[in-house]
Amino acid sequence: MSYPISPAWWPLLALASPILVPWALLTDRQFRADRARAAELNRQRLGRATPLDLPALEFLELSVLVEWKTRPGFARDAGVSYLVRTNLGSMLYDVGFGPTHPALTRNAAKLGVRLDQVDALTISHLHLDHMGGLEAQRARRVTVPDELVPPDRKPCFLPDTAEAKGFTAERVDTPRLLAAGVASTGPLARSLFLFGLTEEQALVARLKDRGLVVLTGCGHPTIAVVLDMVKRLSDEPLYAVGGGLHFPVTSSRLSRAGIELQMLIGTGKPPWQRITDDDLSHAIATINRAGARKAYLSGHDTCDHSLERMSQELDAETTVLEAGATYRL
């Protein structure tokens, strides 16, 4: 079990406390205000949501371009990029760290994936590990490696206001069909201590004779809120959940100089509170109650301890997603 901040830093933190404490109190006030705002936004969105006319798909295939776990020969990264192919088309969901890390370009080439064959790009949320790196997040501009940008300005569906270099940016405000017969839950909000109010959209698709497939990016709004929305969009049974759920309980995939970044960022708690096994138990119970039959887990934001617990305790048949693999759902 790692400390979110290594004890080596503690004397320095103590020294900096005259600055850190007032900053933390101020940020905490904003964080709490955003938490109330996010809850109210989600309540309104859930209240307004009406069923979507989801086409019954013959098949849905998920090819993993970027993930923490990999097939031999593929580059690993603490980011997400999934290619979703259905009988109605294809869509790329997230672009990992984009051009700033080698994984996306290298793995896409190895898998023979070209974005000019894809109908659209969808970004789950505006975080560096999903929209193309730190500079992309700072500038709110989705950034894809130049060699992957298709020549004909495809749509890029966004959960919040941002640009998308080489794409036609389109903000998704409510649940709707996007492309390839796949829909968005519309943005769902969560207050994050360091990143502020964060909007994230999950993908929803309906597989003929099976039921609904739900794919998250980091799962910041919490899987409970995502599945509440999905229930309002279709009364088909839940077949599969997949993607990131953000459970760095014992360690983080991103750590710098003894700082376990994912344990501090994106948990929905202030940095002095850890994400716990109890939190994970709630998420597991939620997925079990929803009756998912398959779970495709992401290791990009979830530690091995949490992946192991989910594999043991979920009623669903679980698979940990690997870059380089294609899953036919």
Ligand SMILES: [Zn+2]
């Ligand atoms: Zn995130």
Ligand SMILES: [Zn+2]
């Ligand atoms: Zn993430």
